Amino acid sequence: MSSRTLLLNCRFAENQGNIIIKDDKIIEVCLKENKTRNVIDFDQIIDIENKLVIPGMIDAHVHVRDMLQSNKESWETASSAAIAGGVTTIIDMPNTIPPTTNIKGLNAKREAAKKAIVNYKFHLGATENNLHELESILVSKPSDIAGRKVFMAGSSSNEVVADESKLREIFKLAKKYNKVVLVHTEMQNCLDKWQKIIKDKTIQNHDIIRNRECSINGTKLVLNLTNEIGNKLYICHISTKEEIELIKKCKNKNIFCEVTPHHLTLDKSILNLVGNFGKVNPPLRTKEDNQVLWEAVIDGTIDCIGSDHAPHTIDEKIEDYSNAPSGFPGLETTLSILIKEFNERKISIKRLVELTSEKPAEIFDIENRGKIEERYFADLAVIDTEKGSLIVPALFQSKAKYSPFDRMEVTGKVIMTFVYGKMYDATCPK
Ligand code: DOR
Ligand code: ZN
Numbered sequence: 001m002s003s004r005t006l007l008l009n010c011r012f013a014e015n016q017g018n019i020i021i022k023d024d025k026i027i028e029v030c031l032k033e034n035k036t037r038n039v040i041d042f043d044q045i046i047d048i049e050n051k052l053v054i055p056g057m058i059d060a061h062v063h064v065r066d067m068l069q070s071n072k073e074s075w076e077t078a079s080s081a082a083i084a085g086g087v088t089t090i091i092d093m094p095n096t097i098p099p100t101t102n103i104k105g106l107n108a109k110r111e112a113a114k115k116a117i118v119n120y121k122f123h124l125g126a127t128e129n130n131l132h133e134l135e136s137i138l139v140s141k142p143s144d145i146a147g148r149k150v151f152m153a154g155s156s157s158n159e160v161v162a163d164e165s166k167l168r169e170i171f172k173l174a175k176k177y178n179k180v181v182l183v184h185t186e187m188q189n190c191l192d193k194w195q196k197i198i199k200d201k202t203i204q205n206h207d208i209i210r211n212r213e214c215s216i217n218g219t220k221l222v223l224n225l226t227n228e229i230g231n232k233l234y235i236c237h238i239s240t241k242e243e244i245e246l247i248k249k250c251k252n253k254n255i256f257c258e259v260t261p262h263h264l265t266l267d268k269s270i271l272n273l274v275g276n277f278g279k280v281n282p283p284l285r286t287k288e289d290n291q292v293l294w295e296a297v298i299d300g301t302i303d304c305i306g307s308d309h310a311p312h313t314i315d316e317k318i319e320d321y322s323n324a325p326s327g328f329p330g331l332e333t334t335l336s337i338l339i340k341e342f343n344e345r346k347i348s349i350k351r352l353v354e355l356t357s358e359k360p361a362e363i364f365d366i367e368n369r370g371k372i373e374e375r376y377f378a379d380l381a382v383i384d385t386e387k388g389s390l391i392v393p394a395l396f397q398s399k400a401k402y403s404p405f406d407r408m409e410v411t412g413k414v415i416m417t418f419v420y421g422k423m424y425d426a427t428c429p430k
Contacts, residue, residue, distance in 0.1 A: 003043040005421065010053040010382075012372065013349040019053070021378040024420035029372055046416075046423065048382060054349065055357040055370050056088025056118075056379035056417060057335055060146070060182075061236060061258060061306030063156070063327065064090065066112040068097040073311040073329075073399050075115040080397035081309070081331040082118045083429040086381030086414035089369060090118055090331075091146045091360075094125030095158035101125040102133040110144065118419050119379065121146040121364065123182060127159040128166045131173055138177045146364040147180040147234060148173075152218050153188040155281045156310065156325055162188045168225060175231035180256070180363060182234040185218030185243075186210060186282055203271050203321045207283035212240045215282050219243040223250055230254065234363065237308055239263045239282040241292035248301055256303040256363050261330065261337045262404065264293050264305075270404055276317050276324040278404035280310070297355065298347060303363065305355045307334040311400030329400040333391055337405065339383060339412025381426075382416035389413045397429055 007019040017031040020042075059082070065073040082090055092109070094100035100109050100122055113120055124134055126148045134148065150170055151158040161167055174181040194211040201209065219235055226233040227250060235257040238244065247257055268284045278284060296302045310327025317324050335356070342352050361370030368376050388411045393403045414426040 004041070005044040005046065005423075006042045007053070008045060008047045009050050010048045011050050012053055013353055016050070019372065019378070019380075021418075021421045024377055026372065026374055026376050026378050028374060051415065052349065052383040052385050053372065054353050054381050054383065055372055056381050056419065057086055057356040058089040058091070058360040058364075058366060058370055059087045059307050059309070059331065059334070060091045060234075060304055060360045060364060061260070061308045062090045062092055062331065063095065063308075063310045064092045064113075065096060065311060067108055069157075071399070072313055075113050077397060077399050078309070078331065079115070079117040080429040081329065083417045083419070083424045084397045084414065084426050085332040086335045086383065086417050086426060087307070087331050088118055088379035088381070088417065088419050089366060090116070090120045091364060092120060092122050094123055094149050095151065095156055097157055099125050099157070099159065101127055101130045101159065103137055106137060119369065119377075121366070123147045123149040125159065126150045126161060126170045126181070128161050128163055131169055135173060138179065145179075146366075147182050149182045149184070151184045153184065153186040153191050153214070153281075155184065156327060160188050164221070167222070168229065171225050171229045171231045175229055178232070180232040180234045182236055183218070183222050184236050184281075185222055186214045187218040187221070190214035190217055201322050203275050203279055204268070206271065206279055206321070207268050207285055210281060210283050212242070212285060215240055216242045216246070220246055223247065223255065226255060232256070234258065237263060237282060237306070238293065238302070239285050239289060241289050244292050244296045244301060251301065256359075257301065258304045258306045259293050259297065259302050260306060260308045261334050262308075264290060264297070265337060265341060266290075266404055274404045274406065276319070276321060277328060277402045277406070279317075279321070279324055279326050280308070280328060281326040294345065298351075302355065303359045305334070305338065307331055309398075311398055314400070314402055317402060328403055329396060329398040332396050332398060333403060333405050335381060335383065335414055336389075336391070336410040336412040337408075339385055340410045343385065343411070378418050378421035380418040381414055384413045384415050385411060387411065387413055
């Protein structure tokens with residue numbers, strides 16, 4: 001039996017109106033000036049009361065973990081965190097245990113992900129010696145694979161691709177299958193050099209130990225390779241102004257780049273307050289970098305915003321600096337932080353939607369998602385942009401109940417999330 005839902009009084013990025021949902025899809029968007037056609041029996045009418053309605057976020061950078069790291073996060077808890085944060089599609093990273101670097105690892109992940117209640121896809125992990133295995137997966141054109149991820153440096157349970165000739169082969173394979181290669185561009189040999197130079201191993205020195213030079217050099221290298229090979233490149237979590245300058249010089253239709261909410265809004269001075277809870281790779285940098293990243297968001301250099309949701313247990317995070325893993329949860333905080341920042345900086349919500357939904361859908365071939373239009377899936381986030389609230393990590397759905405944004409005030413609370421037309425109370429997702 002099919003079911004019809006009417007969402008009344010929605011405020012969109014640029015206008016207002018109603019949405020009619022039939023089962024899992026939007027069948028009509030009626031702008032205020034036009035009357036709703038086909039007024040028929042609805043199974044459900046929800047008054048959105050002029051709250052902001054945007055396409056659910058498509059987060060192309062999520063570390064769900066699960067399997068042998070289900071103590072850090074599982075597909076159930078990551079899904080609940082996604083719903084609480086208005087994220088309706090997760091693209092999961094391959095540095096899991098087991099890793100998503102061969103068919104066995106992929107099938108283990110497929111099994112674990114059956115517990116998800118949001119839409120999802122996977123990035124495969126490219127290593128220095130798994131190209132044949134990747135190719136044997138790609139020939140069948142599986143619909144659940146988004147891109148291929150390369151880590152040029154060690155970060156968290158990941159294999160490193162340090163050899164330039166291997167990178168070249170990976171890029172060529174990406175070109176052959178017209179798939180995007182995502183790269184974490186910090187370079188391992190550069191990190192090793194700085195690890196030796198900086199004797200004082202403290203969280204305050206994280207950004208000189210994992211020195212900006214290492215991100216800049218890696219970004220330069222992958223841009224050069226991409227210009228030579230012509231593959232599609234997605235540079236993850238850009239953190240420095242120099243990388244933005246490099247990208248601006250050679251950006252073309254094959255080059256995409258991502259920034260995270262933390263690299264946009266936090267700088268290393270917060271580490272005095274939050275310690276290892278702000279330890280992340282690449283590290284938090286300077287206020288000047290924040291400023292240049294914002295300019296790149298505004299001028300279109302940046303294509304996507306990804307959360308880099310990277311949960312670890314609190315016990316691991318409170319170890320001493322050198323032993324504490326890098327990363328923190330982001331699914332529940334990203335949209336709220338962005339809404340607040342975009343409003344304060346007078347950047348349009350239309351631009352926000354491009355960065356969090358439209359572009360990721362386009363880059364990773366996610367069909368019929370990322371827009372509020374007829375025939376698109378009814379994946380939506382309803383946001384109260386008036387009411388202020390505090391970020392309270394103890395209340396996170398994620399298993400990782402800490403954040404460098406702890407107690408920050410945001411105006412942009414996600415109150416409802418729709419996935420495949422099903423409504424969830426985002427303030428209480430279970
Ligand atoms: O801080 C990070 N954490 N950076 C990464 O590249 C990996 C991630 C993780 O998986 O924990
Ligand atoms: Zn990541």
